[in-house]
Amino acid sequence: MPANRIVPLVAREGLRGPYWLLTFRHPEIARDARAGQFVMIKAGTSAEPPLRRPFSIMATDPGAETFTLFVKEVGPGSRALGRLAPGEVAQCLGPLGRPFSTPPAGTEALLVAGGYGVAPFRLFAEELKRSGGRGRLFYGGRTSDDLPLLEHLGGTSTPLVPATEDGSVGHHGQVTAPLEEWLDSGAGPARLYACGPEAMLHAVARVAEARGLAAEVSLDPWMGCGIGTCLGCVVKVQNTDETRASYRCACTEGPVFDAARVRWPGEEVSRARRERAGFMA
Amino acid sequence: MNLAVEIAGLRFKNPLIAASGTFGYGVEYEDVLDLSRLGGIVSKGLYMEPRDGNPTPRITETPSGLLNAIGLQGIGIRAFVRDVLPRIARYDTVHLVNICGDTVEEYAEVARVCDGAEGIAGIEVNISCPNVKKGGLAFGGDPRMTHEVVAAVRKVTRRPVIPKLSPNVADIAVLARAAEEAGADALSCINTLLGLAVDVETRRPKLAFGTGGLSGPAIRPVAVRMAWQAARAVKIPVIGIGGISSASDALEFLIAGCPAVQIGTANFVDPGVHERILADLATWLEQHGLDDIGAVVGTLEYPGLPGPCGTEVCP
Structure with a gap:
């Protein structure tokens, strides 16, 4: 699982607007990634910006040992990725998360x-x-x-x-x-x-x-580490066997969650709790 | 090549310790790296009871830094001792537990549980978290309260007691001496710097809690300065913390007088950071014709420096 992987960029395609399709080579990621999983990635080896960024894995080609990310430039991390040239490398953890x-x-x-x-x-x-x-x-x-x-x-x-x-x-x-x-x-x-x-x-x-x-x-909250230790990306979830909602890491217990278990903003009680209380058929 | 250091009677096989709050309870990294390679691990902060932590957003990136207000989300000391400790105790490294409390009594109560638990080598006392309303910085900002908390913990345990000091004070030497007088065996310097990031569109703090604690390379010069000041103010060892992500960063603290360091935010960026720094440290020693890491500690040459801060003229 999340050892640091150096992944070379093999192809880049600019789309309309601030979007890029970036294809990297890594045999294990290409082979193991499932829909809904993500990587934590940063361009090059520079210290700045400090944190990696999470991106869903958009496509894989196990034969060619490549995986493709759909990147929107929104800040320094994604901008640096968008400027990578083929042959240059990124540092990558993944595939991560529950598909x-x-x-x-x-x-x-x-x-x-x-x-x-x-x-x-x-x-x-x-x-x-x-x-x-x-x-x-x-x-x-x-x-x-x-x-x-x-x-x-x-x-x-x-x-x-x-x-x-x-x-x-x-x-x-x-x-x-x-x-x-x-x-x-x-x-x-x-x-x-x-x-x-x-x-x-x-x-x-x-x-x-x-x-x-x-x-x-x-779910796509701000993520710091991607491996469940910074506790930055937590979301409030209440599973059916639980008496109260609690914060769960989107990176390790998600990013995919059962929609009925998520405590949505503005919702006082989750659907799970209402079900138990008999509010629903 | 000797990389081992001894602090407060504990032998660390190397001077690199995983900092509290950046390494979970250790188990999270079980599959990622060999925990036995670490000098030590400090657990995420633990109260008596489980804690939810603060609402989200809890983190935001800043220039060369990370601003967080997690709020000490945790499983509580009893669950740690029952469920986690047996799993990580089998790794040959120094297991330290970071303890928290809303009251002086709670600190002592958590320390007592640690004292009775096989496998916990020492106790780091968190009197410096800026992200909780009670305890934390409320204790670490005041030398009398620092003394009171550390003395209360000291009274209930034979294990080494290591208060973690806050940089959010006018003179860290005063707090360092208060902790030493209360019976601390070593100090951890420093915790995060209190910060505020503003969303200019909403004109609200970027973090739900409001303020947060700043960590990462951005704080390193402040951290080296404060660890150095603390080390000059006390006789007990000072473990340096703040923005370390390379061997050269670690060496700054060692040269400034810290026999060991903790690696924090860099764990989020690169889970392999310990291994990399360890290799580079050995290379550096070799290049400088040294075979013992201890030979580096406290070798800062500071032309024109007056005596230790607080004992004579303070810069």
């Missing part, structure tokens, strides 16, 4: 991505293709600028359903609208998987709760 679960046989995996949060679903779609599972990817953002990966999601067996709040691409509205339409249309058994902004994850959790569906959400 998305495999959908049970006969269950359709409904993947809900918000903007930048689409990264793990490319790998998820590849896993579905390999296992013969069924899936559908709902990919939403405010405008088409938030969907820079749109052209890179083909080649899998998972149909893509884009949505933008300004209507510039796909469904006009929030991504949960086409999701609910699909669920209303008489789709069979489904499990929801979501990654994106917290408000969207909460919305997906509510859709799942209202329809009695299982949902898994990938």
Whole structure:
């Protein structure tokens, strides 16, 4: 597990806006990574900025021993990654964290991505293709600028359903609208998987709760170490066998959590607690 | 080549110790590195009872640093002794427990549990955490309270007592002497520097707790200065802490008078940091024709320096 790995950049592709696809070589990461897992990575060997940054693993190619990250430039850490040239190296820990679960046989995996949060679903779609599972990817953002990966999601067996709040691409509205339409249309058994902004994850959790569906959400809090010791990335979670919610490391117990167990901001009590108290059928 | 050092009657196989709050309880690193290679491990701070810690966000990066307000989330001393200690005690390293309390009595109570637990070599007394409302810095900022807490812990244990001092004081020498007089066997210097990072869009602190403790390379010169001042003020050994991520960083503390150092924030950046520093330390000694790390300790040449801080003229 998390020994420091020196990974050379083998390819970089600039996308529209502040986005990059960065492909690194490392045989074990390429072989072992599962959808929903991440790496803690920093460019080069310089001391500044001090901390590594977490990135979902977007794709792997075990044959070529490579893995690809979808990087958005937001600060000094991601900027340094975006400036790496092929042949230069990054320091990497991973693959880390709990991946998305495999959908049970006969269950359709409904993947809900918000903007930048689409990264793990490319790998998820590849896993579905390999296992013969069924899936559908709902990919939403405010405008088409938030969907820079749109052209890179083909080649899998998972149909893509884009949505933008300004209507510039796909469904006009929030991504949960086409999701609910699909669920209303008489789709069979489904499990929801979501990654994106917290408000969207909460919305997906509510859709799942209202329809009695299982949902898994990938949370993205500020992370310091990625291996469960800094306790910076904790989220409040209450499992069914627990009498109270407590802080759990998103890096080691997540980043994927059962949506029903997450104490969402603004929610006084978790769904688990309400269930026990008999508030729900 | 001898890298071993002796502090407070404890033999550390090398002068590199994992700092409290940056290494979990040790078990988290079990699969990552050979814990027996470490000079020592200081546990995450422990109270009598489990603690939730502070709300999030708890950490933010700053220039060459990390500002945190975790708030001493932890499993409590009893769970540590029952569930964790048996697992880590089998590693041949010095196991130190960092103890906390809301009251003087609680410090003593936690120390008593440590005293009765096989495998705990010594007790680091956390009187310097800036991220809790009671205890912590409230004790470490006042020499009388420092004396009281350390004396209370001293009274209930035969194990070495190592208070961890705060840099958030006007003169660390005063606190160092108060701890020494109360019976401390060694000192850990320093804990984090109190800081505040502001989100300019929301005009709120970036951390939910408000202020936080600054660590990382940003604080190293402050830490070396304060460890050096403390070391000059007392006869007991001072373990240096603050922004160490290379052998040269560690050597600064050793030369300034610390027989050992703790590595903190660098654990978050590189879990292999101990191994790297250890190798580089040996290389440095070799290059300088030395075969004992002890020969480096307290060799600071400081032209025109007056006597030890506090005993004569203080810079």
